[in-house]
Amino acid sequence: MDYPRAGAQYPRSLGEFQAWFRSDADCLDYLEWLRWPEGFICPECAQRGGWRLGDGRFMCAGCGGRSSVTAGTVFDRTRTPLTVWFMACWHFSSGKGGISALSLKRTLEIGSYQTAWAMLHRLRSVLVRPGRDRLSGRVEVDETYIGGVEPGLTGGRAHGRKILTGIAVEVHEPRGFGRCRMQPLSDGSAASLHPFVSANVEPGATVVTDGWQGYRGIEKLGYIHERRSERAARARGDDVGELLPAVHRVASLAKRWLLGTHHGSADDAHLVSYLNEFVFRFNRRTSRSRGMLFYRALEFAVGHDPVRYKSLIANPRPRSVPPRPPPGERRPHPPSLERPPANRPWRTGRPGDSA
Numbered sequence: 001m002d003y004p005r006a007g008a009q010y011p012r013s014l015g016e017f018q019a020w021f022r023s024d025a026d027c028l029d030y031l032e033w034l035r036w037p038e039g040f041i042c043p044e045c046a047q048r049g050g051w052r053l054g055d056g057r058f059m060c061a062g063c064g065g066r067s068s069v070t071a072g073t074v075f076d077r078t079r080t081p082l083t084v085w086f087m088a089c090w091h092f093s094s095g096k097g098g099i100s101a102l103s104l105k106r107t108l109e110i111g112s113y114q115t116a117w118a119m120l121h122r123l124r125s126v127l128v129r130p131g132r133d134r135l136s137g138r139v140e141v142d143e144t145y146i147g148g149v150e151p152g153l154t155g156g157r158a159h160g161r162k163i164l165t166g167i168a169v170e171v172h173e174p175r176g177f178g179r180c181r182m183q184p185l186s187d188g189s190a191a192s193l194h195p196f197v198s199a200n201v202e203p204g205a206t207v208v209t210d211g212w213q214g215y216r217g218i219e220k221l222g223y224i225h226e227r228r229s230e231r232a233a234r235a236r237g238d239d240v241g242e243l244l245p246a247v248h249r250v251a252s253l254a255k256r257w258l259l260g261t262h263h264g265s266a267d268d269a270h271l272v273s274y275l276n277e278f279v280f281r282f283n284r285r286t287s288r289s290r291g292m293l294f295y296r297a298l299e300f301a302v303g304h305d306p307v308r309y310k311s312l313i314a315n316p317r318p319r320s321v322p323p324r325p326p327p328g329e330r331r332p333h334p335p336s337l338e339r340p341p342a343n344r345p346w347r348t349g350r351p352g353d354s355a
């Protein structure tokens with residue numbers, strides 16, 4: 001399902017969102033559909049098939065293990081109702097600039113700021129998937145200081161620690177930007193910059209940088225290196241600040257977002273997760289529906305621990321005789337697959353479901 005449809009697989013509007021997710025059962029069913037579109041797969045032994053138990057959990061047909069759709073995801077053992085989680089995710093992903101913890105607390109009437117803050121950080125933590133595609137084509141790379149405004153300080157005295165951040169942005173010809181990546185760096189040396197480029201840019205790409213020595217030698221990592229000299233730009237009378245227009249644009253958007261939505265409250269320790277949120281949103285800025293970001297964020301949220309899952313299916317140890325489920329709990333299919341409630345369009349729109 002590469003192209004989920006608005007109005008069928010994700011809500012188009014707040015009204016649709018509210019109609020779809022009226023109860024925790026609706027939310028659970030949606031997560032289940034997102035996590036196991038072809039039916040239950042055991043997170044322990046990776047075997048397909050099982051039974052839904054009376055309490056809504058599943059029992060694996062292979063190892064007999066019990067698990068729930070939220071186990072091993074950011075929703076695991078949460079005391080916050082799923083309807084509140086979904087609402088938070090909707091505001092997080094559907095607003096143009098996301099939402100601050102304080103606004104979320106007020107909007108959802110959540111008891112504590114800490115709860116709202118932790119929910120947003122949990123959502124941010126899932127936005128980067130290991131193994132995602134690296135940038136390609138022409139990519140501008142630069143490093144800049146970001147952050148450094150401490151909450152509670154105002155005016156000229158608001159100077160916390162700024163963090164050196166690597167920025168890489170795809171450049172389209174003749175104009176326009178593609179995707180970006182941002183990541184805090186320990187310093188501006190080749191030892192920091194080279195791994196940043198390797199981790200974020202596909203070999204074979206053209207990497208455009210300024211004349212900084214930390215980028216010397218990246219052609220040995222498989223890149224075409226295009227250096228733009230500040231001195232030459234000055235000699236031509238060009239604006240040195242526009243040497244790398246794409247990274248400068250992305251850096252200023254990120255700084256403005258941190259100051260705007262988050263009032264500069266992003267502290268050192270969490271800057272990386274704010275940057276992940278910025279990148280997630282920037283890279284989907286052309287999505288026609290904001291609901292699409294809601295879908296992606298939840299998809300990532302239930303895409304639990306992919307490394308662990310992969311290592312399990314690489315070396316499966318299924319039992320020779322599947323245990324039988326306890327009497328009275330055996331059902332051929334989860335009931336939601338048989339008769340989706342009217343307000344669950346994601347079920348009816350599924351390939352193979354003739355409902």
Ligand SMILES: [Zn+2]
Pocket residue numbers: 042043044045046047060061062063064065
């Ligand atoms: Zn199992």
